[in-house]
Amino acid sequence: MPRFRAAYVRFARFRTVARSTATSAHRQVMDLCRTVACFVQDGSVSRSKAALMFRQVAALTIGICLGVAIQLADAMAGGRSPPTGETHPADVVLARRVLMAGIGRNMDEISGMIEAAFNLQEGREHADLISTMLLAFPHLFPVETNTWSEKLAHDDPAHVSLALPTVWQDYDDFVARAQQASQTALDASFAATAEQFRALAKDLQRACDSCHQAYRRP
Numbered sequence: 001m002p003r004f005r006a007a008y009v010r011f012a013r014f015r016t017v018a019r020s021t022a023t024s025a026h027r028q029v030m031d032l033c034r035t036v037a038c039f040v041q042d043g044s045v046s047r048s049k050a051a052l053m054f055r056q057v058a059a060l061t062i063g064i065c066l067g068v069a070i071q072l073a074d075a076m077a078g079g080r081s082p083p084t085g086e087t088h089p090a091d092v093v094l095a096r097r098v099l100m101a102g103i104g105r106n107m108d109e110i111s112g113m114i115e116a117a118f119n120l121q122e123g124r125e126h127a128d129l130i131s132t133m134l135l136a137f138p139h140l141f142p143v144e145t146n147t148w149s150e151k152l153a154h155d156d157p158a159h160v161s162l163a164l165p166t167v168w169q170d171y172d173d174f175v176a177r178a179q180q181a182s183q184t185a186l187d188a189s190f191a192a193t194a195e196q197f198r199a200l201a202k203d204l205q206r207a208c209d210s211c212h213q214a215y216r217r218p
């Protein structure tokens with residue numbers, strides 16, 4: 001299961017806990033009321049004693065309700081990831097596409113420069129930027145952003161995702177590829193010679209291409 005599924009699992013668990021706590025509290029209060037009512041009916045408890053017992057039940061009810069409320073507040077405060085993917089999937093798609101386009105621009109610079117003599121320091125800086133961006137990229141894929149359709153591609157080409165459904169089917173591999181490519185870019189950012197840099201830049205280009213083949217619409 002993809003790791004970001006954890007948010008939904010947590011949310012489902014929070015709802016189950018809330019429901020079962022409320023049910024068991026309701027059961028306890030009803031049991032107590034029934035017991036007190038029985039005592040009064042068979043005359044084993046005086047009316048004033050019964051009133052006291054009902055007051056105790058009321059106090060208990062308030063206590064249990066407060067407990068449930070605190071538990072709910074706890075779950076709501078700490079239990080959820082920001083739901084941007086659910087509420088604004090198109091924003092997330094746009095963000096990751098802009099991020100990828102930034103990676104693309106830096107890679108174009110590198111590909112252009114390594115054809116001839118080049119400034120190694122400049123190349124290393126581009127590689128460092130690519131490495132940083134590739135590390136963040138795979139975390140911008142909540143399930144709700146699997147949004148490609150022919151209609152959307154036609155109507156709103158800026159916000160449609162070109163990612164293939166394979167991203168969500170094999171999410172661990174997708175993340176691993178991004179991390180591997182990020183590492184290659186990082187290595188390039190530390191290259192000691194132009195030759196080393198060229199070789200790593202070619203490795204990086206292969207990583208871009210093979211990931212696109214597996215996970216992006218042609």
Ligand code: HEC
Pocket residue numbers: 093096097098100101103104105107108130138160161162163164167174175177178181204205207208209211212215216
């Ligand atoms: C882990 C897989 C992966 C790696 C590695 C990867 N990409 Fe991508 N790339 C994608 C996916 C998926 C998309 C489509 C994203 C979408 O549309 O939601 C994409 C989209 C793009 C785009 C189009 C952006 C746009 O305007 O929509 C460019 C350009 C690009 N990648 C360049 C690169 C370059 C250059 C590299 C290597 C340095 C690279 N990518 C590495 C998966 C990858």
